[in-house]
Amino acid sequence: MSTVSPGAIQAAQDALDAHVREIIAWHFSPETGCPFWLDWAKSADFDPIKAVTCAADLAKFPHFQDEWLRDLPNEVWVPKPYTGRPFFVFETGGTTGMPKQRIGWDDHKHDYEEFSAGLDDKFFPKGGNWLMLGPTGPRRLRLAIEHLANFRGGSCYHTDLDPRWVKRLIADKEFETAKKYKKHAVEQGATLLKHRKISCLFTTPLLLEALDEYVNVPDAGIKGVFCGGTSMNPQTVRFLIEEILDNRAQFVPTYGNTLMGLAQSRPVTREDNYSITYHAPQPRAVLRIVDPNDTQTTVDYDTWGRVELSTLTKEFFMPRFLERDEALRRQPWGRFAWDGVGEVRPFGALETKAIEGVY
Structure with missing residues (x-):
């Protein structure tokens, strides 16, 4: 266990x-704010600039509603200094129907450049090429992985993959067609690995397992695997590290999405029984584990609760969004002088079965 000094924790909190x-002043000042938050403040029962002076004061905001990102025109989220500058439109990769959309300019670059600093050059070599075997199309992840590869001096190869189509097939009980589509996606990745020099891989747990049926991942030249997908229990993690990667390629899991960016994991070890803990990219985003029945209350350490996300950048302010995930609240660790979230899984996973598709 890597303990964090009280001084480091206080410095991170400060x-x-x-x-x-800074972010509240930006989003609620007429000179810099976006139309949505400036209009919202007119009918609020408090003045955010005066009343929100620390992270704890974010509790004064109501929960951010995902319908705002589905139903409102994207232009309401443009801060004044970005007016007239074309924006990226990123969609969440989950449900069918009208998706949640987040606009952006450079946030995805900042998030992944910061993440890059934590990668081990031995396993994710500078100048090495990447394969992005995961959701493409309008997802933030597609551009972000390519930027990560370019930032580290390499190029990025991509496959075609629409996760919504897989979820629809599963919901309609067309399981064989879903398997065929997954096979199609994985075969694309295997073909690229066989014919191109690639040393780094991004994929999801299910696709990584399926890829092993077509190519031995370490033998194909992969030294590091950056793996996304929220539900990775210790048994799955152990299987991927020991059986699929044969302890020869480094396994780096992440908990990320379009609204947050990405949370980094502690090193995954046998000593921790392969249990994954993620830490948010503070101060750009904050994760809390809250009591589902009283979301003002943070649960005790090593206790299950619902994941609450606040995103705090000049491009996007999103206070207190309740994710469709639950996790264990974990203590600060190592260079992460703030709480972590452990063993993330779909909210209510023990009561209901979520459709996770290729994740």
Whole structure:
């Protein structure tokens, strides 16, 4: 166990509080704010700039509603200094129907450049090429992985993959067609690995397991695997590390999405029984584990609760969004002087079965 000193924890909290003040001032000042938050403040029962002076004060906001990102025109989210600058439109990769959309300019670049600093050059070599075997199309992840590869001096190969189509097939009980589509996606990746020099891979747990049926991943030249997908229990993680990667390629899981960016994991070890803990990219985003029945209350350490996300960048302010995930609240660790979230899984996973498709 890597303990964090009280001084480091306080310094991280002070930095977060200062960042919150800066972001609130940006989004609620007429000179810099976006139409949505400036209009929202007119009918609020508090003045955000005066009343929100630290991270704890974010609790004064109501929960952010995902319908706002489905139903409202994207232009309401443009901060004044970005007016007239074309924006990216990123969609969440989950449900069918009208998706949640987040606009952006450079946030995905900042998030992945920060993430890059934590990668081990031995396993994710500078100048090495990447394969992105995961959701493509309008997903933030597609551009972000390519930027990560370019930022580290390499190029990125891609496959075609629409996760919504897989979810629809599963919902309609067309399981054989879903398997055929997954096979199609994985065969694309295997073909690229056989014919191109690639040393780094991004994929999901299910696709990584399926890829092993077509090619031995370490033998194909992969030294590091960056793996996304929220539900990775210890048994799955152990299987991927020991059986699929044969302990020869580094396994780096992440908990990320279009609204947050990506949370980084602690090193995954046998000593921790392959249990994954993620830490948010503070101060750009904050994760809390809250009591589902009283979301003002943070649960105790090593207790299950619902994941609450606040995103705090100049491009996007999203306070107190309740994710469709639950997790264990974990203590600060190592260079992460703030709480972590452990063993993330779909909210209510023990009561209901979520459709996760290729994740």
